[in-house]
Amino acid sequence: MPNLGIAxxxxxxxxxxxxxxxxxxxxxxxxxxxxxxVDRMRKVSLRTVTMxxxxxxxxxxxxxxxxxxxxxxxxxVDPVKSIVEIExxxxxxxxxxxxxxxxxxxxSLLDQVLTDTETINESIKQILDRTTQQWGVLVLLVELKDxxxxxxxxxxxxRQAEAEREKRAKIIAAEGEALSAGRLAEAADVxxxxxxxxxxxxxxxxxxxxxxxxxxxxxxxxxxTSVEALSRFIVAExxxxxxxxxxxRQERVATKAG
Numbered sequence: 001m002p003n004l005g006i007a008x009x010x011x012x013x014x015x016x017x018x019x020x021x022x023x024x025x026x027x028x029x030x031x032x033x034x035x036x037x038v039d040r041m042r043k044v045s046l047r048t049v050t051m052x053x054x055x056x057x058x059x060x061x062x063x064x065x066x067x068x069x070x071x072x073x074x075x076x077v078d079p080v081k082s083i084v085e086i087e088x089x090x091x092x093x094x095x096x097x098x099x100x101x102x103x104x105x106x107x108s109l110l111d112q113v114l115t116d117t118e119t120i121n122e123s124i125k126q127i128l129d130r131t132t133q134q135w136g137v138l139v140l141l142v143e144l145k146d147x148x149x150x151x152x153x154x155x156x157x158x159r160q161a162e163a164e165r166e167k168r169a170k171i172i173a174a175e176g177e178a179l180s181a182g183r184l185a186e187a188a189d190v191x192x193x194x195x196x197x198x199x200x201x202x203x204x205x206x207x208x209x210x211x212x213x214x215x216x217x218x219x220x221x222x223x224x225t226s227v228e229a230l231s232r233f234i235v236a237e238x239x240x241x242x243x244x245x246x247x248x249r250q251e252r253v254a255t256k257a258g
Contacts, residue, residue, distance in 0.1 A: 044079035067148035078136025
């Protein structure tokens with residue numbers, strides 16, 4: 001029907017009219033009429049195009065060979081330029097996108113590529129946008145979607161991550177030991193000022209052990225403390241004479257000699 005002078009332009013399209021080979025006007029969506037055999041219409045889609053950038057091997061600035069794939073989103077904003085200024089705009093953008101990705105990634109370190117992808121994406125987008133403006137194309141977004149690392153580099157990074165986690169674990173354990181030592185020192189000060197607290201702690205430990213195991217436990221230190229307390233009690237009640245019978249033989253001999 002374009003030869004008959006009638007064409008339908010869809011909502012997402014624009015029709016560029018060539019009259020005898022010269023750009024005449026741009027037609028909006030709807031039913032449009034032209035001069036038969038004189039006018040020719042080229043329809044241009046204004047929808048956003050998703051264009052994958054194939055994976056390619058790139059050597060980073062620190063001499064690591066990686067495979068990088070990306071995806072670009074663009075759309076035509078000037079129908080006339082997208083037809084007149086370039087023959088195949090999609091092929092041109094695909095080629096310039098591959099070249100730009102290789103150049104930007106090649107100037108970056110591997111750590112930057114892995115951790116600072118937003119900055120790299122923005123750099124690629126700006127370079128593409130400056131180039132495609134003359135073609136009537138607006139680049140909306142560029143994203144690195146796949147980064148392939150060599151097996152040796154993956155193993156090295158795994159060892160590095162493992163060593164980093166071990167270091168953190170040791171630091172946390174050391175901080176815990178330091179905190180525990182401080183709390184034990186505070187507990188020792190409390191027990192030194194209140195001897196009864198040690199007896200209560202011993203009774204608590206005995207209660208915990210009795211629940212878990214059926215066994216007999218003897219605390220010599222506590223037994224000797226009880227003997228000394230009994231001796232002081234007898235001395236206080238009956239004097240030194242009564243208490244000497246409860247003392248060890250060596251102490252009685254030393255007392256008689258005195």
